[in-house]
Amino acid sequence: METGPGKSRVTIREVAERAGVGTMTVSRVVNRSGYVHRDTRERVEAAVAALGYLPNQHARGLRSRRSGTIALIVTDITNPFFTTIARGVEDTVSAAGQMVLLGNTDEVEEEECRYMKMLVQKGVDGVIFVPARRGEAALELARSNGVPVVVLDRRSDAPDVDVVRCDSWGGAFELGRLLCHNGHRRFTVLAGPTGISTSDDRVEGFSRAVEEFSPGARVSVRHGRFSVRDGSELMGQALEEANPPTAVFAVNNFLAIGALTAARERQVRVPGDVALVGFDDLPAQLVTFPFLTVSAQPAYAMGVEAGTRLLRRIEDPSLPCEKIILPTQMVVRESSGGWLGSTPSPS
Amino acid sequence: METGPGKSRVTIREVAERAGVGTMTVSRVVNRSGYVHRDTRERVEAAVAALGYLPNQHARGLRSRRSGTIALIVTDITNPFFTTIARGVEDTVSAAGQMVLLGNTDEVEEEECRYMKMLVQKGVDGVIFVPARRGEAALELARSNGVPVVVLDRRSDAPDVDVVRCDSWGGAFELGRLLCHNGHRRFTVLAGPTGISTSDDRVEGFSRAVEEFSPGARVSVRHGRFSVRDGSELMGQALEEANPPTAVFAVNNFLAIGALTAARERQVRVPGDVALVGFDDLPAQLVTFPFLTVSAQPAYAMGVEAGTRLLRRIEDPSLPCEKIILPTQMVVRESSGGWLGSTPSPS
DNA sequence: ATTGGATGTGATCACGTTATCACCTTATCA
DNA sequence: TGATAAGGTGATAACGTGATCACATCCAAT
Numbered sequence: 001m002e003t004g005p006g007k008s009r010v011t012i013r014e015v016a017e018r019a020g021v022g023t024m025t026v027s028r029v030v031n032r033s034g035y036v037h038r039d040t041r042e043r044v045e046a047a048v049a050a051l052g053y054l055p056n057q058h059a060r061g062l063r064s065r066r067s068g069t070i071a072l073i074v075t076d077i078t079n080p081f082f083t084t085i086a087r088g089v090e091d092t093v094s095a096a097g098q099m100v101l102l103g104n105t106d107e108v109e110e111e112e113c114r115y116m117k118m119l120v121q122k123g124v125d126g127v128i129f130v131p132a133r134r135g136e137a138a139l140e141l142a143r144s145n146g147v148p149v150v151v152l153d154r155r156s157d158a159p160d161v162d163v164v165r166c167d168s169w170g171g172a173f174e175l176g177r178l179l180c181h182n183g184h185r186r187f188t189v190l191a192g193p194t195g196i197s198t199s200d201d202r203v204e205g206f207s208r209a210v211e212e213f214s215p216g217a218r219v220s221v222r223h224g225r226f227s228v229r230d231g232s233e234l235m236g237q238a239l240e241e242a243n244p245p246t247a248v249f250a251v252n253n254f255l256a257i258g259a260l261t262a263a264r265e266r267q268v269r270v271p272g273d274v275a276l277v278g279f280d281d282l283p284a285q286l287v288t289f290p291f292l293t294v295s296a297q298p299a300y301a302m303g304v305e306a307g308t309r310l311l312r313r314i315e316d317p318s319l320p321c322e323k324i325i326l327p328t329q330m331v332v333r334e335s336s337g338g339w340l341g342s343t344p345s346p347s
Numbered sequence: 348m349e350t351g352p353g354k355s356r357v358t359i360r361e362v363a364e365r366a367g368v369g370t371m372t373v374s375r376v377v378n379r380s381g382y383v384h385r386d387t388r389e390r391v392e393a394a395v396a397a398l399g400y401l402p403n404q405h406a407r408g409l410r411s412r413r414s415g416t417i418a419l420i421v422t423d424i425t426n427p428f429f430t431t432i433a434r435g436v437e438d439t440v441s442a443a444g445q446m447v448l449l450g451n452t453d454e455v456e457e458e459e460c461r462y463m464k465m466l467v468q469k470g471v472d473g474v475i476f477v478p479a480r481r482g483e484a485a486l487e488l489a490r491s492n493g494v495p496v497v498v499l500d501r502r503s504d505a506p507d508v509d510v511v512r513c514d515s516w517g518g519a520f521e522l523g524r525l526l527c528h529n530g531h532r533r534f535t536v537l538a539g540p541t542g543i544s545t546s547d548d549r550v551e552g553f554s555r556a557v558e559e560f561s562p563g564a565r566v567s568v569r570h571g572r573f574s575v576r577d578g579s580e581l582m583g584q585a586l587e588e589a590n591p592p593t594a595v596f597a598v599n600n601f602l603a604i605g606a607l608t609a610a611r612e613r614q615v616r617v618p619g620d621v622a623l624v625g626f627d628d629l630p631a632q633l634v635t636f637p638f639l640t641v642s643a644q645p646a647y648a649m650g651v652e653a654g655t656r657l658l659r660r661i662e663d664p665s666l667p668c669e670k671i672i673l674p675t676q677m678v679v680r681e682s683s684g685g686w687l688g689s690t691p692s693p694s
Numbered sequence: 695a696t697t698g699g700a701t702g703t704g705a706t707c708a709c710g711t712t713a714t715c716a717c718c719t720t721a722t723c724a
Numbered sequence: 725t726g727a728t729a730a731g732g733t734g735a736t737a738a739c740g741t742g743a744t745c746a747c748a749t750c751c752a753a754t
Contacts, residue, residue: 009467009740013740021703022705023740023741023742024704027741027742028742034701034703035701036701040703054468055468055741058408058470059405059409059709059742060740062403062405063708063741063742064743068468072449077434078431083430087423087451090424090449099418099465101446101448102419102433103437104437119446120356121403121415122404122414123405144399146356228632257634283425286427287635288636288639291635356710370710370712370735371712371734372733374711374712375712381731382730384733402710403711405710406709408711409739410711410738411711411739695754697753698754699750699751701748701749702747702750704746704747704748705745706744707742707743707744707745709743710739712737713738714735714737716733716736718733719732719733721728721730723726724727
């Protein structure tokens, strides 16, 4: 257990010497591979414990091409949706003895590539990756270097990656239906950047629901980044229109919070003056006043699923790739309001 | 840029061959070390680009004992306080070309050691560590293997580590003073597990303020884990006392949210029936209704500071260790209520 | 007695990189 | 003229492991 005031690390050779065996025998004991006599194993284990021997992963990885590390590349760990995913991933792979490298791309493709290059160099066993758009360059880097990838949260038609995401289209459709059934006819969607599948799918699903349940109703879409600031900005613009919307759909949690802020600043009541629905619930831990009606994604489960898939693929790279689509769950709270009654504000 | 349908990685030898030079020359070009003729460098760079060469970090690390990786071991990344810290750390070290390994200990010492062993094996260049209690075993592992450590958020008297934390005592003192000045005389503190410095310091600082500004007033302390559930549980118990507190201090954000939940369930109004203050603000991004009066810690700055310290120490291990204590900032909102007036409920 | 499989062990080398040393060439100076 | 320094390059040897091979020993079945 002791190693003195240690400078350089204990090597397998020192353990072998102390146990009076060859290095291969120590290796076999440590890796539980091959035959080792019971007495020998005990001597080796004693030496390992006495010296506090920890195998050097650099040397190991050089031979075995395994690092015991996977990576999780998200757009912003600060978003509780990704935080919860991260916890799901970490819990899952940690149980299998792997550790997690973290990266934030802020939806910037150059960052995606920068990270992917570092990951290839580090020889990670796999990557869980939230691409901004199609993530082509980064995915190509992974593919050409034989690194297994699970694409998370976003759509991907790349043939050689697993995908774990939620039914954004369906969740948005449900929200649209709810608002239509409540009698709304003028909608604004606060969307993310075009080209990001989650945003695009949600805009589409919502629009489709409106076409179906309030034919001819107006849906105006405003694009921004996934941030509170942009949510607030876009909501402000919408509210200042000549004919403002009676219902707003924010495609992302930050946009929803921004929208709420903007409404409050203008003394516009939610849901009294305008109904508001969002996507991605905040973890119950963080919410002092549950208020927003949302389509909630099972973030933790997504992390677990992605982690499990990746571990399986690392185990057996020949497995066929799958595209997993998990369902969302609508949680109706105050912000969506109720039935508008027979007198919706004049259109 | 192309590597065919790539299976095994491109090595320095292949680059050398293609450029018609020795491997050392390639190494020198890649590492910008030593002398290389301008023409040679260009040939090598062309070969590197053509083959998509990425140096193998395992081999590099084996020679140079550098991994280009640091670790961040927190108790729970799901806590937005730590999430924000993580983002600060990642932004900082990422700019220096390092990546971050993440671990959650859930305040369990065995997990601390399990992670630390893996980190030593991986040869990380340094660790930013939030110990549950004193973290002795894990710190000893790091020390004996020559891994630089920055202890984050918690107190540590270990001589050979940097410490970056906030003035928990002072922040709690401020909150206590505020409540005393508002006329409160019966206090309950919802604390974390004993032995965790943040909790202990906050209990002490708060108690000290009460002693000073409301001599003889009652402060009862209830201990639990840092969770919404326990916050709710403890708050429930406090509210059901014969002589319930008029003011409650939750030493942590989760405990505060739990307390709020418990109050609401019992139709106890905050701050009408009981004042509530907490520690750790939630990021503005996440808060739909700013309500809780708190002592806020500069989480992002703490992450940046810890990252910077660690990078500096990696650069020059001989630097003396420092203990950095950042100030907290009290943010007064609704939940703490106002002056109780001349008729505090009879004690 | 002989074969053959299961058990048990160590020497040797390769994994991909960089530190070191050795060796060139050319320029500069006394 | 020779000496010295600076620029430029490659062969070689580690770094710490684990795969492979070679070689023991033992026991059971022929």
